Amino acid sequence: xxxxxxxxxxxxxALAVGLWQLGVSMSAGTLVPGPVAVxxxxxxLAVKGLLVRYVVASLFRVTxxxxxxxxxxxxxxxxxxxxxxxxxxLNPILQVLRPISPLAWIPxxxxxxxxxxxxxxxxIFLASLLPLTxxxxxxxxxxxxxxxxxxxxxxxxxxxxxxxxIVPAILPQxxxxxxxxxxxxWLVVVAAEMIAVNSGLGFLIVDARNAGNRYDLVVAGMVxxxxxGVGLDALMRRLERLDxxxxxxxxAA
Amino acid sequence: MTMKVRFRDINMTFGSTRVLEDVNLxxxxxxxxxxxxxxxCGKSTLLNIVGGFLQPTSGKVTIDDxxxxxxxxxxxxxxxxxxxxxWLTVEGNIGFGLHRLSDAxxxxxxxxxxxxxxxxxxxxxxxxxxxxxxxQRLEVARALAVDPDVLYLDEPFGALDSITRLQMRxxxxxxxxxxxxxxxxxxxxxxxxxxxxxxxxVMSTRPAHIRRIVxxxxxHPRDLSAPRYIEVRDSIFAEIGLAHQV
Numbered sequence: 001x002x003x004x005x006x007x008x009x010x011x012x013x014a015l016a017v018g019l020w021q022l023g024v025s026m027s028a029g030t031l032v033p034g035p036v037a038v039x040x041x042x043x044x045l046a047v048k049g050l051l052v053r054y055v056v057a058s059l060f061r062v063t064x065x066x067x068x069x070x071x072x073x074x075x076x077x078x079x080x081x082x083x084x085x086x087x088x089x090l091n092p093i094l095q096v097l098r099p100i101s102p103l104a105w106i107p108x109x110x111x112x113x114x115x116x117x118x119x120x121x122x123x124i125f126l127a128s129l130l131p132l133t134x135x136x137x138x139x140x141x142x143x144x145x146x147x148x149x150x151x152x153x154x155x156x157x158x159x160x161x162x163x164x165x166i167v168p169a170i171l172p173q174x175x176x177x178x179x180x181x182x183x184x185x186w187l188v189v190v191a192a193e194m195i196a197v198n199s200g201l202g203f204l205i206v207d208a209r210n211a212g213n214r215y216d217l218v219v220a221g222m223v224x225x226x227x228x229g230v231g232l233d234a235l236m237r238r239l240e241r242l243d244x245x246x247x248x249x250x251x252a253a
Numbered sequence: 254m255t256m257k258v259r260f261r262d263i264n265m266t267f268g269s270t271r272v273l274e275d276v277n278l279x280x281x282x283x284x285x286x287x288x289x290x291x292x293x294c295g296k297s298t299l300l301n302i303v304g305g306f307l308q309p310t311s312g313k314v315t316i317d318d319x320x321x322x323x324x325x326x327x328x329x330x331x332x333x334x335x336x337x338x339x340w341l342t343v344e345g346n347i348g349f350g351l352h353r354l355s356d357a358x359x360x361x362x363x364x365x366x367x368x369x370x371x372x373x374x375x376x377x378x379x380x381x382x383x384x385x386x387x388x389q390r391l392e393v394a395r396a397l398a399v400d401p402d403v404l405y406l407d408e409p410f411g412a413l414d415s416i417t418r419l420q421m422r423x424x425x426x427x428x429x430x431x432x433x434x435x436x437x438x439x440x441x442x443x444x445x446x447x448x449x450x451x452x453x454x455v456m457s458t459r460p461a462h463i464r465r466i467v468x469x470x471x472x473h474p475r476d477l478s479a480p481r482y483i484e485v486r487d488s489i490f491a492e493i494g495l496a497h498q499v
Contacts, residue, residue: 146332149306154350154399155326164349168340247339247381 033216038223041216050204055228058189058200061117065124066185073129074174077136078166087137094130102127102188106195120192120200127188128181135177139170172240172248179236186229201225257282257435258303258403263312265298271460272298273309278454278463285429285436287446289489290456296439297407299461303437304330304405316403326350328403329396333412337380337392343367344376346391350399366394369428386417390424397428403435410445422448426473443493447486448475455492465492 017035024034033041045051080087102123109119143166151165193202201221208217240249258280265273272295280286290296301307303314305324314321316328324330329350337346347366351359367373370390380388389409396404406425410418422445429436440446446453453467467489471481 144335146336147338149324149330150332150336150338152306153304153324153326153330155324156352160352165338168338171340243379244340247379 031213031215033219037216038219041214041220042224045204045217045220051224054199054201054204055224057197058193058202059228061120061192061197061200062124062182062185062189065121065189066128066182068121069125069128069132069181069185070178073132074136077133078140078162078170080133081137081140082166091137094134098130098134102184103191106192109192110196115196117197119196120189123192123196124185124188128185131181131184132177135181136170136174139173139177140166142173143169168244172245175236175239175245178239179233182232182236183229186225186232190225201228255282256280257284257316258437259315260299260303261313261315263299263302263309263314265295265302265307266310273302274460274462276312276461276463278466280435280437283433283435284451285438285449286452286454287438287440287450288454288456289440289443289446290461291458291493292441294456294458295461296441296456300330300405300407300437300439304328306330326399327401328405329399329401330405330407331392331396331409332407333389333409335388335412337388337395339380342377342379343372343383343391346380346395347398349395362398366398369397369431370394370424384417385413386421389413389421393425393428397432397434401434403437406436406438408440409438411440411442418445423474425449430473443486443489444477447482447489448477453489455489467492 021034021036024032042051045054080090105123105126106119109122113119113122147165147169148161151161156164189200190202190205193200194206197203198207201224205218205221208214208221239245256279258278260276260278263273263276264271276299278286288296288299298307302309303316303321305321305328330336338349341349344363344367347363348359351362354362363376367376370393372387372391372394375383375387380391383391393404393409410421413421425436426449438446438449447469450469453469455464455467456462457464467485469485471479471485475482
């Protein structure tokens with residue numbers, strides 16, 4: 001990247017914020033707050049201690065729901081990928097569940113777990129579980145047969161084959177799936193918090209509107225969600241730079 | 254001399270396609286045998302059968318008088334260069350089959366084979382950082398490291414450029430002379446088979462049967478312009494029915 005190109009992303013953001021400010025100041029009496037008001041809103045949240053509390057609350061729910069999904073989806077996906085019969089039996093259920101938005105589960109989550117953290121975590125768990133399982137399953141199917149044959153040739157037992165060939169072979173694809181699933185989890189936590197709990201960034205947005213039409217805080221919540229989402233994605237992208245998975249991506253050469 | 258590998262009446266059909274027909278072959282201990290045939294004739298199928306990856310429709314293969322029932326670390330299959338594990342370093346690949354050894358033995362074994370195939374200095378490199386020829390040498394090293402008594406090579410140099418291919422053949426002969434393995438080498442390249450083999454098994458088109466077995470009684474290193482070399486080569490061209498002209 002040349003020196004000038006390096007500034008393009010920052011310029012793009014500055015331009016968008018400028019247009020936003022311009023639009024707001026040109027239309028008097030609008031309900032949409034400008035960037036200055038939103039920045040002040042974020043400052044107000046920070047001073048009250050709500051900023052850290054809400055961000056931590058949202059990240060906490062995502063972390064546990066997502067980790068639980070990883071723990072179940074990866075072994076399940078690998079098992080289904082290796083077992084033709086298992087896949088034939090379970091794949092139709094996975095396919096039917098997949099198009100159901102995780103948000104459709106909100107009433108059931110509340111019925112089972114009540115209003116609170118567990119409901120939100122359950123929704124995140126559900127939202128991440130299916131894409132992760134399907135990714136792991138497909139990744140197992142895509143393993144180069146030569147690598148499996150080589151593993152068997154060297155006398156590996158079944159568990160050794162999973163550990164030494166199958167897991168490393170699917171890892172590059174799995175990491176991409178994990179990135180996508182984390183993105184979905186982050187989308188879902190906001191929605192879950194609007195209904196099932198009384199803290200977090202999703203709650204901030206509904207609460208700011210209900211308690212006095214504080215649209216500066218509504219947009220502040222949106223900005224925070226966007227920025228943290230980018231941060232989570234950047235974190236996952238770092239996994240793609242690991243030496244033992246870089247072979248799996250097109251730019252690896 | 255003792256017979257190492259015996260193919261007895263091997264037949265193979267996939268669905269309604271006959272691929273192999275009554276293949277009978279004995280391979281001596283320490284011999285380098287090339288199985289030569291046109292692409293798609295079934296010679297790789299034959300190698301996969303002796304490797305234990307496929308069951309023949311009828312007939313059996315024995316090694317040291319034991320029937321082959323599956324893949325076995327005493328006999329290692331070398332694929333084209335893509336058989337190396339891309340997620341492991343050179344060291345990791347060579348050490349892959351050594352999980353039963355102690356760490357010290359493993360390190361010594363890895364160091365020895367890194368040297369044997371000329372990859373010193375690349376121990377920590379990943380396959381994506383190596384050339385095609387280096388990856389192929391790495392795969393040979395990984396196979397040799399477990400000290401197998403038979404090596405199966407399935408068109409191992411097919412994806413390499415012609416200069417690298419010649420170098421690899423010389424390397425293979427050097428390693429073969431140092432390690433005294435029995436080698437079954439599948440190729441569609443007539444010149445390659447005459448350069449390498451003690452005996453060449455010439456296969457027909459599908460369904461493949463053995464047309465002829467050619468003894469190559471030329472000592473190594475072989476002079477590619479010697480009359481005897483050309484004579485053997487041309488007799489195989491004639492056998493396959495190719496005029497030796499382009």
